Amino acid sequence: MYQRFSYTNQLTFFQKVRSIDYILLFAILLVGIVSGFSMYSIDGGSIEYYTQNHLLRFSVFFVLMLIISFINIKIWHATGYLFYIIALGLLFWASFYGVTASGSQRWINLHFINLQPSELMKIAIILCFAKYYHRIQIHNVNSVKNILLSFIILVIPIFLVISQPDLGTSVLIALSGIIVLWLAGLNIKYFVYSSLLLLISAPFIISFLKPYQKLRLLTFFDPGKDPLGAGYQIIQSKIAVGSGGLYGKGFLKGTQGYLEFLPEKHTDFIFTLFSEEFGFVGSLVLLILYSIIIFRVIRIGSFSRSFFGRLFCFGFGSAIFIYILVNMSMVLGLLPVVGSPLPIMSYGGSSMLATMIGFGIVMSTKIYSKQLIS
Amino acid sequence: MISSSSDTNLKKLSTINRRMFIFSAAKAVIFFGIVGRLFSLQISENKKYLTLSDKNRLRESRLPPVRGEFQDYFGNTVAGNLKVYQLHVVPEQVEDFKYLMVRLKDILNLDSTTFENLINKKNKQKPWETLIISENLSWDEFSKINFYLHELTGAKPVITVGRDYPYKDSYTHVLGYVSQVSTNDLLNNKTIKDRNVPGLRVGKSGLEKTFEEQLIGTNSIQRYEVNAYGKRINQIDHEEGQKGKTIRLTIDTEIQNYTSELLKDKAGSISIMDIFTGEIIAMNSSPSFDPNLFLYGIDKKKWTEIKKDPLKPLVNKTLSGLYSPGSTIKPIVALSALENNVISPNMKVNCSGKIEMYGQTYHCWKEKGHGQMSLKNAIKQSCDVYFYEVSRLLGVDRLNITAEKFGLGNKVLGDFFPNEKKGLVPSTIWKKKALDQSWYLGETLITGIGQGYIQVNPLQLCIMTAQLANGGYKIYPTIIADEKSNNFEDVKSKIQQQAIDNTEENYLIKATEEFLKTGIKEHTPLYRNPENIKFVLDAMFKSTNEVYGTSYASRIDDPKYQFAGKTGTAQVKRITERDRELDLDLLQIPYKDRDHAWFIAFGPYKNPRYSMSILVEHGGSGSKAAAPIAKKLFKLLIDRQELRDKKKIKKTDI
Structure with missing residues (x-):
């Protein structure tokens, strides 16, 4: 049966619809619905600002995801570098003309939306590397020229994002890129060397950090030191999660949330609010939903017949995992507080846009899994 | 081309798959780590965090207890409680504190030392703590405040009880008198220390002092929920305090x-x-x-x-x-x-x-x-x-x-x-x-x-x-x-x-x-x-x-x-x-x-x-x-x- 379509890129609409990964689609939709409920709770039990905006974005970007998925993966392969360059251009734009909010210049005012190019870069870097390593022969991966080029591609956006300053996103961009480099077969010794280098230079890096970033780092190691200041977020976050218990305090009954003890509860700390209201069981369900999503994304990658599709799916799946890991570790007090949203759940247009574009390309890989890319 | 099955491509494919597998294994381990962390916070330490969360949101406000009365042999009250008109301000709830104070100064004819004392007191306490502007307003002043109340956002006219000695100096040497709690009272009497709230009056001499423990009564307690900024959101419950014991004297x-x-x-x-x-x-x-x-x-x-x-x-x-x-x-x-x-x-x-x-x-x-x-x-x-x-x-x-x-x-x-x-x-x-x-x-x-x-x-x-x-x-x-x-x-x-x-x-x-x-x-x-x-x-x-x-x-x-x-x-x-x-x-x-x-x-x-x-x-x-x-x-x-x-x-x- 596959034989018939395997070498053609002319799929009928019906065929496309049939080959959608419905489990993935459904899992994404479920997380979207859960995020809607969380926003409803943030709005104090009514559909207001956050709920409206968030659900509107989710709906629009969900449709966008479907549109992307119906477009041949060849197109995405072809536009890989372009996407990276646009994202990079926007980063530069943000650095010079961006909107400044809470001490960080990371947004571009597009009038209907405040776009955060660093979020787009999280996808663009994966797309770029997937395209780059699609063609490179395995024995050339570790050539000096390739390593150098990859390094430049990775470092420029990271540098731009750090200088915004936005430590969290730059770390996530770095990890997203590195994971593709790792998958592409870059020699393990480079990873070991650069880790060692990072460790040695850590004190110097820390000395370049902004005071508030240093404080976050310090309070991570001892949150009790300044319970009303820098340690406040993490203490309140742990209280919210811990007080949730097995079944949670109940929908709309999270006291830490509605009494405003939780900072940033609609963005980075959304999981805390959710976990307080739905408890261990709810959190586990959410984690399982995310696991299903990651598993399906990687599964799609493993069926792809192109290196591009495979690298992108593996890379994106791993990146999603890392986003979730960093966010959860942060809110559960396992990592210092850095800005990192929880995919789909957190309020924020750019993050949602980037994530949905990623899922769209993954689904395109699924629909065009037999597509060969030269 | 994957399907061309050339050696290099196969090698590349197996490298990618192998590395993905290694990473997935790591993911699984990390996933269980996160679940473990959640378990420890939400199940093992649930009690601790629940207490902390309650401590965050619940506040108790204790009101002054109602003091027991003294009666003479015939049951006439010789030391009783009288309705007292007071004016309270919670600075946090006031939009323009300075304006309010100037208006109040004007309405109540506060002299400048009292006015300055009030400002000093306000600066010393937390913004959500009640500032008592006047403890004993006359009926005229009280009604005046109520008349202008719509202009005085944040001012709260309060009716409470205060001590009253209807026979003035007749009983002073028997009953003594009550006054504001002093540091000595707090050090010497544990009951006073336990029940002390702003506005509490305790016996300073005579029987008022001797029978303090029986007279003082217990505080009414209001429990309410506050938000992160200490603002009251809603009242959870109200525990009515007990009035102090009424003591009958043999005196006519x-x-x-x-x-x-x-x-x-x-x-x-x-x-x-x-x-x-x-x-x-x-x-x-x-x-x-x-x-x-x-x-x-x-x-x-x-x-x-x-x-x-x-x-x-x-x-x-x-x-x-x-x-x-x-x-x-x-x-x-x-x-x-x-x-x-x-x-x-x-x-x-x-x-x-x-x-x-x-x-x-x-x-x-x-x-x-x-x-x-x-x-x-x-x-x-x-x-x-x-x-x-x-x-x-x-x-x-x-x-x-x-x-x-x-x-x-x-x-x-x-x-x-x-x-x-x-x-x-x-x-x-x-x-x-x-x-x-x-x-x-x-x-x-x-x-x-x-x-x-x-x-x-x-x-x-x-x-x-x-x-x-x-x-x-x-x-x-x-x-x-x-x-x-x-x-x-x-x-x-x-x-x-x-x-x-x-x-x-x-x-x-x-x-x-x-x-x-x-x-x-x-x-x-x-x-x-x-x-x-x-x-x-x-x-x-x-x-x-x-x-x-x-x-x-x-x-x-x-x-x-x-x-x-x-x-x-x-x-x-x-x-x-x-x-x-x-x-x-x-x-x-x-x-x-x-x-x-x-x-x-x-x-x-x-x-x-x-x-x-x-x-x-x-x-x-x-x-x-x-x-x-x-x-x-x-x-x-x-x-x-x-x-x-x-x-x-x-x-x-x-």
Whole structure:
């Protein structure tokens, strides 16, 4: 049966619809619905600002995801570098003309939306590397020229994002890129060397950090030191999660949330609010939903017949995992507080846009899994 | 091309897949790590975080407890609670604090120091803590605030309760007063510390202080939810506090007020006691002050005025004032001498106005002398020379025993009033111990007429008189009417029983009790021979109701009100020969040097019920300054007896 379509890129609409990964689609939709409920709770039990905006974005970007998925993966392969360059251009734009909010210049005012190019870069870097390593022969991966080029591609956006300053996103961009480099077969010794280098230079890096970033780092190691200041977020976050218990305090009954003890509860700390209201069981369900999503994304990658599709799916799946890991570790007090949203759940247009574009390309890989890319 | 299956592509494919697999394995491990962390927070440490979350959101606000009241014998409130109008501001809820304060300053006519104090106080406390702008607004001010309230966002007119003493200065020395909690109160009283909230008033002296624990009541508690900024979101529950215990006194307000009136503009004290039940019917010390002044902090000028008053309004003279008893001691001296068989009532002494003894001259108050005197006459006319002789024969140590037995030299009300003073009845042992000197016989003579070392407070003379008047039986005075209070009839029949039972055998038990200092049991006889008591009482009757008696001028002939008494005039300084020659009128002597006037009395004579002691500081002679007061008091006292009997505490009432 596959034989018939395997070498053609002319799929009928019906065929496309049939080959959608419905489990993935459904899992994404479920997380979207859960995020809607969380926003409803943030709005104090009514559909207001956050709920409206968030659900509107989710709906629009969900449709966008479907549109992307119906477009041949060849197109995405072809536009890989372009996407990276646009994202990079926007980063530069943000650095010079961006909107400044809470001490960080990371947004571009597009009038209907405040776009955060660093979020787009999280996808663009994966797309770029997937395209780059699609063609490179395995024995050339570790050539000096390739390593150098990859390094430049990775470092420029990271540098731009750090200088915004936005430590969290730059770390996530770095990890997203590195994971593709790792998958592409870059020699393990480079990873070991650069880790060692990072460790040695850590004190110097820390000395370049902004005071508030240093404080976050310090309070991570001892949150009790300044319970009303820098340690406040993490203490309140742990209280919210811990007080949730097995079944949670109940929908709309999270006291830490509605009494405003939780900072940033609609963005980075959304999981805390959710976990307080739905408890261990709810959190586990959410984690399982995310696991299903990651598993399906990687599964799609493993069926792809192109290196591009495979690298992108593996890379994106791993990146999603890392986003979730960093966010959860942060809110559960396992990592210092850095800005990192929880995919789909957190309020924020750019993050949602980037994530949905990623899922769209993954689904395109699924629909065009037999597509060969030269 | 993957499908071309070239070696390099296969190698690339397997590298990617292998590395993905390694990473996925790592993911699985990390996933379980996160789940483990969630488990430890939400399941293992759930209790801890739940407590922390409650601590975050729940706040308790304790309101001042409602203080128990004091009532007089008839149930009238003598220290109660009054509606108080206050103005509170919670700075957090005010948009423009400065504007509000300026407006309030204008409306309430706050002076600039009060205004500045309020601003300072505001800066010291947390923005969500209540700032009390005024603790006691007049009704006018309160309604004015309410009128402008729509312009005064954040201002909260509050109606609360405050202490009120309706009889103003009448009860001050009994009840004391309440005022703001001080650091000392917090350190010394755990109950106050536990229940302390802004606006709490606690007892500072008198019964208000003594019964603090029972009066204070418990706080009402409001629990409410606050948000992260400390703002109240909603009330969770309200726990109504318990009002403090209401305490009923034995005092009759009518009589108490009348004593105030009688002592007006004088320094002195009046105590009235039921001689059988020991109930204190009036206890007053003059001058007094209005305890209401202390509720909201007294202003400095007024305070200095009270403190510097030469008549000492802050001293409770009834309990803390110590004076020479003067001739009021003579009934006890006579009784002691009779009981010890030192003299016979028929002993005659010739009074020539003075007597030479041990190389010194001792004068009688009557310069010309009383002539031939018997014991009864000597009491009646208060002949000093006779009593010099009696005390010479008696000796100070035997007098000491009798006087202490009848209530001198000991606290009358025990622990009720921390400021009560014991006074002093001297003895040879006391002098040796306290002054390391031996006793001079001359001092015995002076003690016998109530001068010298001997010192008493007015209430001691009152209980002494009571214990004589009731036939010589021990009573324990009380000021609280409760289930432990004695019933007049019960006491009377018990005393009659005691009189019959007073055999030699019982006397032994009594002597043992005395020896072991266990305190004399209530209603046990204090005499050896009841005839001796009767003799002394009869002498006191004659002193008031027969011609030549020292208080004859103040007698009441109507048997219903007829009373018996003994005057006393206590010297405050030694009378020199020159003074005797001058023989100045009272008003010519400087106030500080004038004698204290004493009068002790009991009545009605036929069926005694009450005893009283009256002191007028620097009032001159007892017969002129103190005895007329008794005459007025007995009329009211006996007229009100019927009412009082009706109000008698029945055991079933409680």
